[in-house]
Amino acid sequence: LKELLQGLRNGQSTVDDALVALESLPFESMEFAHLDTHRAIRSGFPEVVLCQGKRTDHVVSIVKKLARHSPVLATRAEPEVYAAVVEQTPEAQYHEVARAITVGTLPTPRIDSTVMVVSAGTADVPVAEEAALTARWMGSPVDTLFDVGVAGVHRLLHHRKQLMAARILVVVAGMEGALPSVVAGLTGKPVVAVPTSVGYGAHLGGIAPLLTMLNGCAPGVVVVNIDNGFGAGYMAGLLNLLN
């Protein structure tokens, strides 16, 4: 901004040019989308595409445009969506369990410290993998530990050393969602908790573990939306890069 104003002061630009420039923050306009190409400047990471809810042709176009600027991460992508994307963007890769598309190679980890992604059950693994992939895409080393829920807490105790080795923990749990509290109590590490929609009946599509995690009595737990593996992985990646 200062540069811009100094150019004006120096007579290198006109008032009208300055007005235009002041308003021309970078984004790329499409008929149905404003790609936030400025985000990489603001936050250090490019915009991520949530495929769910968008028309497939829109996803295809958006991924193609974004791929010109930076590596791409597109989440909640069904196999059909990937099939359409890869036709236009041949270097796109599919991560089946995580249900995600990436374009560009995942970066070499920038740091040593690790994000650990833990799941309570086998059925929570897709959400956990989405979190793990996101953190890896941001440049974090990631470790995983699956199916260690509280019904058999000895499985968790057995892995305590592994848990203590991480800088940030992402804990993914459906059913009653009690695992993040127990993990935070055991380790004293910051925990990003992800409730999942795995359950039935009074589970209410994930509301039950969401409430459990919000009401946890162990400090050091924060929560993201139900099934939001991306959000948890993003936060963990961001925090792991803090220096």
Added chain:
Amino acid sequence: LKELLQGLRNGQSTVDDALVALESLPFESMEFAHLDTHRAIRSGFPEVVLCQGKRTDHVVSIVKKLARHSPVLATRAEPEVYAAVVEQTPEAQYHEVARAITVGTLPTPRIDSTVMVVSAGTADVPVAEEAALTARWMGSPVDTLFDVGVAGVHRLLHHRKQLMAARILVVVAGMEGALPSVVAGLTGKPVVAVPTSVGYGAHLGGIAPLLTMLNGCAPGVVVVNIDNGFGAGYMAGLLNLLN
């Protein structure tokens, strides 16, 4: 009414005729519907058909009957419904993104002032297009601006001049639904807010942005039902014609 009573007073009609006439407000009776053909007189706009939830054969008959009296707007029409309608009413047109059928040409705008329809995301566009079509059908000029949600607020600031040029704003948003508050705060214009069902998990099918919009701290925001693009466009059209 006065005319009717004067006719009676003058002996031009009998008491029994008057009783019948008093009760014969105009509507057209079908086995399964009472078409409110009187509405155009009361409100200036004919009855609009909500296709969703009705049997296709009923929609076909209703559109055909209404088309004899006035231009028709039928919303929430799947392509199959349009296919059935157009067989009986060949001049019917389909608006694919807005999922709506019209019969009769859209009117030349009666006024200069504009309704601006804004969407927070790409996935909200169908609801936004329904709103835009409705306002156009009522005779308003309409402008649109899509995918300018609060995660990249600079996109919105960039378009401030365009927003200020409208008389009424319709703001459509899913996810957390924060855009109407921000737009109302920025512009001071009246905002008709439409929450959408775009989201997942604790989004509760649109309840989350609905609550956000009802609790907004910026004055000048009113709300319609989730995904009710028609209702918002109708209100905006009505308000834009106020003189």
Added chain:
Amino acid sequence: LKELLQGLRNGQSTVDDALVALESLPFESMEFAHLDTHRAIRSGFPEVVLCQGKRTDHVVSIVKKLARHSPVLATRAEPEVYAAVVEQTPEAQYHEVARAITVGTLPTPRIDSTVMVVSAGTADVPVAEEAALTARWMGSPVDTLFDVGVAGVHRLLHHRKQLMAARILVVVAGMEGALPSVVAGLTGKPVVAVPTSVGYGAHLGGIAPLLTMLNGCAPGVVVVNIDNGFGAGYMAGLLNLLN
């Protein structure tokens, strides 16, 4: 902004001055509040104080500061709050039924067209009066009609002419909240609907009439939060001034 930049171009100000000025949008800073004194410029109306939830000493200070810039409206003020305010701001007036404080005389109506505020029941009157006062404070003529709920719809039909004389209708209803639909159907006028917390049991503190109003089958109805007479009156005032 243009002026500012031209001053810089002309050498009338320095780059640093311009930077400061660009960031010095008007608001008044207090320890616990940022008074938005800029709002009157953006929207034409000064910031309104919601007393509920704030400490009384904070309300007293905020009202006092705002009163130096412009006329004040403070809503949801208990009598005790008014008593404290009037000690520091002696010209403050209390509107008992509307539970609001004003400082400065209400403006002479700027226009002829009227806002009509309708209530379904006697117990809804305080919310209706809050709406009426707000619209008056903004410069609208206001008419009122109370206790004309749908259980005795003839009362409403009797006043149809009065309803038709207004430009904008505010309809306030607790219990089942059906009045706005009926009024919109009868008049074809734009209706701002306000659900109230008047009711019991499955009324859920106003959720029942809120849902009724959101699901109304008559077009031309928009909704604000439960008991939000201010919000409805503000919107009606804003719309009534549209030209």
Added chain:
Amino acid sequence: LKELLQGLRNGQSTVDDALVALESLPFESMEFAHLDTHRAIRSGFPEVVLCQGKRTDHVVSIVKKLARHSPVLATRAEPEVYAAVVEQTPEAQYHEVARAITVGTLPTPRIDSTVMVVSAGTADVPVAEEAALTARWMGSPVDTLFDVGVAGVHRLLHHRKQLMAARILVVVAGMEGALPSVVAGLTGKPVVAVPTSVGYGAHLGGIAPLLTMLNGCAPGVVVVNIDNGFGAGYMAGLLNLLN
């Protein structure tokens, strides 16, 4: 019971016989059901079969057994279920709009007074027809009036005489569900209100009109479960036969 005990006293039966008889209230036992063949004695009407949620082969067997004792009404029957039933019970008839099966001819009305079934919209007709069929099956004359919702209240006023001619009113409404209140206020007649799942968004699958009906400010309205046309028709039939 008295007879039984007198038989015992008279030595016509033994204590053990009496014990068995005391416990042998009539019902017919199947592997998966206890048919309440005693109900016709207790209430005057045989047990009605709710097909929804039951396996088709179970429905087929139950209808067949019941048809030996009394006329049958089976509700919520999809066409496939009817197809299976009619193979085993050839005299079964299907009522397509009401989605119901009957076995045996509908009785000649036992009385003169009429049950009137009113629907707010065209999409509510299936539930209304279920109510009408049930009352007819119980021996009531039934009249119907469809698509007279509150958005065009003149349609309702036009039919006031018809409404006043009934003894009991069943009023079926989706969307905001305001019709029962208005009808009860206009007529002073007892109204059995049926909310339907017709709507979207904040309609919550019928919870919105259910709450509206429970909170109605007009006395003389009672409510049944969402889409429960059978329950409303049964109650209306029962009440219409009161003497």
Added chain:
Amino acid sequence: LKELLQGLRNGQSTVDDALVALESLPFESMEFAHLDTHRAIRSGFPEVVLCQGKRTDHVVSIVKKLARHSPVLATRAEPEVYAAVVEQTPEAQYHEVARAITVGTLPTPRIDSTVMVVSAGTADVPVAEEAALTARWMGSPVDTLFDVGVAGVHRLLHHRKQLMAARILVVVAGMEGALPSVVAGLTGKPVVAVPTSVGYGAHLGGIAPLLTMLNGCAPGVVVVNIDNGFGAGYMAGLLNLLN
């Protein structure tokens, strides 16, 4: 209406007089209320005052005005409200358990058939008494049976003869609200079910028994709002007078 129009036809009145008369349906206008004095004509029973939520001075004035036209019933009246009412309307009487005020003597029963009011628990008695008083005020003989909930179903079986003697049953229940189903199953009589707010925890202020009653598997049960003894008693009174 016919008379009115004939007067006009005969020249006994002018067109303008007729217009006024057509609109002058009877009600009494107050600043804060439109008393529906016409209701007694429409429904046979005068308007009933719900005191809860109204200012005491409003209740006092409304009761006083209504008492000039007809007997009065005012429900949900706290003792303080009665104290204020009786000063202005000395003949007002207070029914402590039912928390209601009446003015004028309760009518001699018009009919022989009885309304039976049943309560599941001791804590449900106030709501049951409100129902009983309302039905008596409308001219029905009323019988009561309290504290016969399903935890000790033999208490209910013991009173079966008494239940069978009634024409209409009102069944009031808090906690799990199962009593109406059981009573309807036993008797085959029409049951108006009233859920109460008696309970705690997952009772949700009466939502639990409300849902129970709406989902009851015994036909012949209809439901009113939580704690709405008045509504149930009114419906029972209305039905008991059907002939």
Added chain:
Amino acid sequence: LKELLQGLRNGQSTVDDALVALESLPFESMEFAHLDTHRAIRSGFPEVVLCQGKRTDHVVSIVKKLARHSPVLATRAEPEVYAAVVEQTPEAQYHEVARAITVGTLPTPRIDSTVMVVSAGTADVPVAEEAALTARWMGSPVDTLFDVGVAGVHRLLHHRKQLMAARILVVVAGMEGALPSVVAGLTGKPVVAVPTSVGYGAHLGGIAPLLTMLNGCAPGVVVVNIDNGFGAGYMAGLLNLLN
């Protein structure tokens, strides 16, 4: 019953006597209550009085009457209620933390096996004590362990031997309510889980831990209502006496 019928057969009683006796199951009738004095015969334990929601004079009378037949337990009794009860029933004792009244000495334990009542937090102790008192009143030895929630799971592990010594466990927890799952997983013992209203915000008055407990992934956990220490203690007492 057999005896009764044999008496009749033998001519020792008349038919009318038998009819009366058949209907005279034991309970004691009061104006506002039917005391279920028969319950002790059916279930082995007399009726327990829930004071909450009942008028104090009713509680006083009920306790006095029940005390003539059997030992009394009255729960949810505020100190004022006890003060009134002890005036009429001087041998009544108050258990302050459990908020309960007993009349008669607690029985000597009938068995050796123990009910263990565990609480997650200090604030859950009143509910836990209600459970413990109930089980003791039924004749079970009871052990307690308080404030061993999952935030510091080592406290629980430390007491594993004590937990394993019990036959039945009652686990009381507010906040996120995760303790029952962990305890059931550790011990393999049957757990009766009690959610409490201890918490705030998204705790929803106990709904959060209730959902947690219903969705627990460890088998062997059953749940009672929020704060229902009595219900859990009763079930534990019943189960502990099973042989």
Added chain:
Amino acid sequence: LKELLQGLRNGQSTVDDALVALESLPFESMEFAHLDTHRAIRSGFPEVVLCQGKRTDHVVSIVKKLARHSPVLATRAEPEVYAAVVEQTPEAQYHEVARAITVGTLPTPRIDSTVMVVSAGTADVPVAEEAALTARWMGSPVDTLFDVGVAGVHRLLHHRKQLMAARILVVVAGMEGALPSVVAGLTGKPVVAVPTSVGYGAHLGGIAPLLTMLNGCAPGVVVVNIDNGFGAGYMAGLLNLLN
């Protein structure tokens, strides 16, 4: 543990060995699961597989591994899942109504006392059969009684003797869910109540009967999650084996 430490003390093992052993509680690790093979030691019963929500190939692998250690029970298995499982584990058997797979013969009952599983309706039978199978798999004799809901309570009374013969009752009910209260009141036996998702409208997918069961006024009732036949059968099996 003691043995382990004595071995260390005696020099039979090293400190490092002991550390490893202390942490080596038995479970079998797979890429996506930690099989809790230790559970049979802790609780007496091996881990049960919930198929719902897991990928079929994961279920196939888990069943195969578990079958090497102990008899297997896998619940919520669709026929396709069974088809895949039986290919890898040919001795697997399918229980169609209960939707469950077992590997290994069901044990000869270890005890005489019986678990009785009762269902309110025909549509609740699959959940009831899941409960019955689970208890049988654990070694309990099981008896069943189906379709005895409260709408025809005489069916239940008729079977009272059969109910009294059981040690533990499992009561399964959809719709309004009132059966467990009535059964507990009649029998005085411990009841494990299972709400089912059988119902519609205000049934809310089973929330209605869940709330009914939690608020039951009869003591001796505990509740499990909606449709959780497994959980109820497990608890009943556990309790029936208590000695």
Added chain:
Amino acid sequence: LKELLQGLRNGQSTVDDALVALESLPFESMEFAHLDTHRAIRSGFPEVVLCQGKRTDHVVSIVKKLARHSPVLATRAEPEVYAAVVEQTPEAQYHEVARAITVGTLPTPRIDSTVMVVSAGTADVPVAEEAALTARWMGSPVDTLFDVGVAGVHRLLHHRKQLMAARILVVVAGMEGALPSVVAGLTGKPVVAVPTSVGYGAHLGGIAPLLTMLNGCAPGVVVVNIDNGFGAGYMAGLLNLLN
């Protein structure tokens, strides 16, 4: 643990001593509480006392005991609780706006990087101050910025530099809760979002902003329970100390 085992191996301790020591993880046992004095070892911070819901005498004793081991933080303490605490622990200090008690001096910040606590409104300040105090108590420098909600977004833009200077942001907002999304979008910094109960009507005691924050479309936002300033401050403090 290793030390302990080596002592045993070396004969410095007996097997029984080792068993006791293995089970003697540090906590201090009181009748109503198990103080987790071990927590400081596990997590680096001592246990924090939540006063709300505990009896005052329990809080007094717990604070006194904890104060012997380490500095104390007790949250949600009403003035009366502080008054009782300070009698027994005279060095206790009260933080009135934050409603918290501390014992011991707040530590000198261990690091340079700052936690920034932002509030949307004036009424949210107490929750914000609780967060700020908690982070300070853990050794973080803290900066605050209050009343910068989205209705006047220029106030926020004005402070962008200040926001960018922090390492971690805590954003506290009631009403519609949109501020965290906007702040995260503007800054790219990790945001811990705290919904507050400030609002009315459809705000549902904080559920509305909670849902808003969970559904936010800007990545880098995590959420804690409604009004949980402590939890947010703790997480921010923990993250700020990460190295």
